[in-house]
Amino acid sequence: MKSRENTQPMWTKEFILLALSNFFMFTSFYMLLPTLPIFVVKVLKGSVDQVGLIIGFFTTAQIFSRPLAGRWLDTIGRKKIFLWSRLLFLIIMIGYLGMKGLLLFFILRFLHGFSFGMATTASGTMVADLIPNERRAEGLGYYSGFASMAMVVGPTLGLWAIHLSNFSMMFILCSTLAALSVLLGSLIQYNEPTKNASTNTTRSFSWRQFIEPNAVFISIISMLLLALYGGIVSFISLYAQDLGMATIAGYFFSVYSLSILVARPITGKIADKYGASYVIYPGMIGCILGIILLSQAHSMIAFLLAGLLIGLGFGAIQPSLHAKVIQSVPSERRGAATATYFISADLGIASGAFVLGFIANAIGYRGMFLSTTLLILLGLLLYWVYSRMNARKTEEAPSQEASAG
Known part of the structure; x- marks a missing residue:
């Protein structure tokens, strides 16, 4: 704690x-x-x-x-x-x-x-x-x-x-x-942060000037999750029409948005007090349950409950991942880190809408939504790997300081 x-x-x-x-x-x-x-x-x-x-x-x-x-x-x-x-x-x-x-x-x-x-x-x-x-x-x-x-x-x-x-x-x-x-x-x-001397003096082109390497791992996890979001915003209306419930899509987004609004500050407090893992793992599980429910929905209640679970999940995950990215870099590299994180979000939404469209054509909307649980499971696995890597670094740091002393 x-x-x-x-x-x-x-x-x-x-x-x-x-x-x-x-x-x-x-x-x-x-x-x-x-x-x-x-x-x-x-x-x-x-x-x-x-x-x-x-x-x-x-x-x-x-x-x-x-x-x-x-x-x-x-x-x-x-x-x-x-x-x-x-x-x-x-x-x-x-x-x-x-x-x-x-x-x-x-x-x-x-x-x-x-x-x-x-x-x-x-x-x-x-x-x-x-x-x-x-x-x-x-x-x-x-x-x-x-x-x-x-x-x-x-x-x-x-x-x-x-x-x-x-x-x-x-x-x-x-x-x-x-x-x-x-x-x-x-x-x-606003007081500008003190710039590292190398920030302004680097003249030769390097991708590191634009992308922050320390932010890439978390950004990939975010990209996987937002590919799911890209599929939802692109196909939820068509899915609802297929089920004969065309008007339900608007209610779904209202519940989804309000759930995010409620979840973000509450889960943010929990993440700051106990650690990000205490909200990211439950958030991912909530998204998985919500997507399974959405893929099998036959009623308005099921649709709205799916929107609630997915909204609470995203509301828990996204601020905590963003905070992880910011914490991984010094203040003078926060611009590049934030850009890296947002690029992954844009790519996730765009690629999700594109790829999941082909999947929907092949196996239908139910199968397409159900398949997106694999994206969340992969994101969960990558976050577990990231957490283990960070824990190992934390354990090694004191021993290195002790040996240096």
């Missing part, structure tokens, strides 16, 4: 401003998820295939931006990249107003994905610096909870805007929220 002395406050003005800034940016982002496909088809006269390409452009740009963001955060400065990326996000959001052609829309979506990847990597790095070490998992749980709230509010707000008014009003509302994100972010008083 870890000792816990909360000598430093977590709910500082800077932490609250950063969390609120992130909430407004994520709300504007989530407003676009259900509405942009409608905008492309009805206003820009695009095809369903082009809707898929637009999503792909955004995701590709997001993945491409993260290693650059990680490097620039550790060299140029975190507050600068944080504000520049949010300002670019705002400018592009305003650019959607009066949009007429698909080509320009594709370009804007690529730039939007780039700015969003930069902005989320920057805020994910800064919040790790603002949270006291002894409350890191708890703090990341609360922080990511603001994004979970945006996931609940954003899609409903976006659909409400286009139904009550039009797309222009929706884009104005999105731009207003993005502007609030910039305004609140500019008020944050």
Whole structure:
């Protein structure tokens, strides 16, 4: 059991401003998820295939931006990249107003994905610096909870805007929220960490400038779990339609999102006090049980209970894995570490949706969802290996110090 002395406050003005800034940016982002496909088809006269390409452009740009963001955060400065990326996000959001052609829309979506990847990597790095070490998992749980709230509010707000008014009003509302994100972010008083001399003097190209090796193992575990998430967001609606329960998908996501929102701060406290393994192992077991239930669901109750178990599982796992990544590196490498972790998340969601689509075509949605339990089992095995490796290092460190003395 870890000792816990909360000598430093977590709910500082800077932490609250950063969390609120992130909430407004994520709300504007989530407003676009259900509405942009409608905008492309009805206003820009695009095809369903082009809707898929637009999503792909955004995701590709997001993945491409993260290693650059990680490097620039550790060299140029975190507050600068944080504000520049949010300002670019705002400018592009305003650019959607009066949009007429698909080509320009594709370009804007690529730039939007780039700015969003930069902005989320920057805020994910800064919040790790603002949270006291002894409350890191708890703090990341609360922080990511603001994004979970945006996931609940954003899609409903976006659909409400286009139904009550039009797309222009929706884009104005999105731009207003993005502007609030910039305004609140500019008020944050942030002290840049002391840079290691090698951080700025390295001139020759090396992948280590962009990817943090110490974060790779945990990031792979996260990627496996988020491949499952990619399958859920891509196919849960189609699965529900196949079962004759088309409307249940929306309720599933509501239960899932609220479960994450509840789980994150509670499990974060447990992880900080007793260790991450006390929430990661139960979280993975919860995900497995939820997926098995989802794959065999025949009723609304089964669907919602599956959403509850999967949400609680993800809510327990993700902040603790993120905290592990941050703890594995010195402060001047947190930008690269956060970028590495978020790249794995993007790749997991994208590859999960792609590969699981082929599996669904081959064996159906039930079989596809059931097969994703293998991803979680592999993640569980890798986390056990990681924990054993860390325990061995901890045991060896005192003996090496004793022999040196």
